[in-house]
Structures are given as structure tokens and as C-alpha cells.
Amino acid sequence: MKLEKLKEKALGGEGVSREEADWLASYPDLDALCDAADEVSRRWQGNKVDSCSIVNARSGMCGEDCKWCAQASRHHTGCDTYNFLDEEEVMRAASANEEAGIHRFSLVTSGRSVSVKDLEKFCEVFRKLSENTGLYLCASMGLLDEKGMMMLREAGVRRYHCNMETSSRYFGKLCTTHTPEDKKRTIEAARKCGMAVCSGGIIGMGESMSDRIDFAFELRDLDVDSIPVNILNPIKGTPLQDTPLISEEDVIRTVAVFRFILPTKSLRFAGGRMRLSHSSMLRIMTGGMNGVLMGDMLTTVSNTISDDRVLFKEAGLEF
Numbered sequence: 001m002k003l004e005k006l007k008e009k010a011l012g013g014e015g016v017s018r019e020e021a022d023w024l025a026s027y028p029d030l031d032a033l034c035d036a037a038d039e040v041s042r043r044w045q046g047n048k049v050d051s052c053s054i055v056n057a058r059s060g061m062c063g064e065d066c067k068w069c070a071q072a073s074r075h076h077t078g079c080d081t082y083n084f085l086d087e088e089e090v091m092r093a094a095s096a097n098e099e100a101g102i103h104r105f106s107l108v109t110s111g112r113s114v115s116v117k118d119l120e121k122f123c124e125v126f127r128k129l130s131e132n133t134g135l136y137l138c139a140s141m142g143l144l145d146e147k148g149m150m151m152l153r154e155a156g157v158r159r160y161h162c163n164m165e166t167s168s169r170y171f172g173k174l175c176t177t178h179t180p181e182d183k184k185r186t187i188e189a190a191r192k193c194g195m196a197v198c199s200g201g202i203i204g205m206g207e208s209m210s211d212r213i214d215f216a217f218e219l220r221d222l223d224v225d226s227i228p229v230n231i232l233n234p235i236k237g238t239p240l241q242d243t244p245l246i247s248e249e250d251v252i253r254t255v256a257v258f259r260f261i262l263p264t265k266s267l268r269f270a271g272g273r274m275r276l277s278h279s280s281m282l283r284i285m286t287g288g289m290n291g292v293l294m295g296d297m298l299t300t301v302s303n304t305i306s307d308d309r310v311l312f313k314e315a316g317l318e319f
Helices: 003-011 018-025 030-045 087-099 116-132 146-154 180-192 209-222 248-261 278-285 305-314
Strands: 050-058 104-109 136-140 159-161 196-198 201-203 226-231 266-269 291-294
Touching: 003 018, 003 030, 003 248, 018 209, 018 248, 030 248, 050 087, 050 136, 050 266, 087 104, 087 116, 104 116, 104 159, 116 136, 116 146, 146 180, 159 180, 180 196, 180 209, 196 226, 201 248, 209 248, 226 248, 226 291, 248 266, 248 278, 266 278, 278 305, 291 305
Parallel strands: 050 104, 050 291, 104 136, 136 159, 159 196, 201 226, 226 266, 266 291
Antiparallel strands: none
């Protein structure tokens, strides 16, 4: 195999095969791999950063057992708990993000799902956001069915977020209260209601590079539109609190390989990136990543918008 041939394949919009992805994952020249991934990314995504932000509209009190999550009630992490974020606070956050130049805005809720009664309240907020901002609205509200999805769609939501989190093979080691099939049904329900789909996950939860590659191919099979890539931030009180940090080189390499597997999709740098060095973040933004989740990340804090602007400029990307 040759890197140049695989780059040409991806530039043409065709993702690499599993054998080719394995070869890329062990390619010795990381900078050459990233340069090729960057060329593919800019061919399909251009030079403009695909930005979004989120608000934690319901926090804590979750009955699921996801080992990475601070909001699971059984983990006792001390995270904030509330059922509904104040509507005025949501509107202020949305306005501030729009003024900062961020394009997409999402309400995110803890818990397995949201009841129809509670969803009606969130839909009222989405309608106000639709009427008072020009933001592209997204939602992340757990394992909803078609009825719930249609309520959101009619309230102005255009994209639904449901992370697959990791490969189906590895998922059962991290969560037992729901399954990858539950998530796939949720994604299908969103599609049936005319919404785009955002689905990615977390790397660094003890999985192997092979698991990550399996994960990328599953996302390719699901044909999701946007793929957030989070890096585990081990939170005290969770079962993963002592998980060794994934190396910065592994993060960089994973993103580059994902770009070859998913050449035409939006890859979004999300939670956990604050712990990376500036040089690593720059290499990732010039190594296959084209999007960024900006602002606070649910229960952790991210880079500031002003810091991100500096990073984008250095990467030759427009914001």
C-alpha cells in the first residue's frame, strides 16, 4: 500500500477498507499521515470551521450506568442536578453564541429519555429559539421514538444527536442499561422525521485502536452527518476515574485514520481537548478535523472561544 494512493481514494470520496485503515493506523510518518488527512478534509469540508455549542438543559439524576458519565446518579460525582434549565438562561446562552459566530446550538438533557410532558416544555424553548435566533438548532435528549422526534422537528430542531460512544463490541464493557441497538433505533427515528444525525463518541476509555476503527466503520455504515470526537476526561467518582490518559499521539493518529474512513463527513473536536498541548490541538485541526464543539462541555470546561479563534487562525481555517 501507498499513502498517496489511499489519499487519492479518499479525495474521490471513497473511504478506505478495513485492511487499509489498519495499515494507516500503524503508518510510521505521523506528520505525513496528518498532512494527507488534512488535504482530504479540506477537499470535502473546505476551510471554514463547522462550529456548534451546547447547553446542559437537564443535569444529573440519570439512572443509566455509563461508566464515563458524571451525571449517572449511582456514581456520586457531585455534579449539578436540575430538571429544567431556566428558559431565560438558555436564550442568553443562545444569543451569546450566535453573537460569537457559532453556527449550531443544542439543548442536551441527562437521562435515558425525556417524557412527552417534559418534551413539550423543551419544544416551547426550541420554538422561541427558532423565532428569536438564526441558529441551526440541534437536540440531544436520549432514546426518543418517532413521536418525540416529530415534536422536536416541528419545534424547529434540524439535527438530532445520539452518540454511539464506542464500537458495539466494546460498548457492553462500559454500559449495560442500554445497547447500541437502542441507539441505532433512535438514529433511525430521527431520520424518518427528516432530521440530520450527529453521532460520535469518546476515545480513551480503555479501548484499542482496533475498537476505534470498528467504531468508525459502524458510523460509516450508519451514514451519520456529523461525528463528534471526545477524549475521555476521567471524572472522580466514576468507574473510569483511574483510566490512564490516552496519549496525544494516539489522539492525533485516531483523528487522521477516521478522516480516511469517513472522508466526506464532518469530524467535530469535542470534549476533553482542553488537556492537550497547543501543538497537538493544532496538528489535529490540520490533520483531519474540520469542526469544533465550543464552550462548556456539560460537566467539564473547554477552551475559550478566544483561544479557539487563535487556534483556527494558526490552522488556516476560517471561523
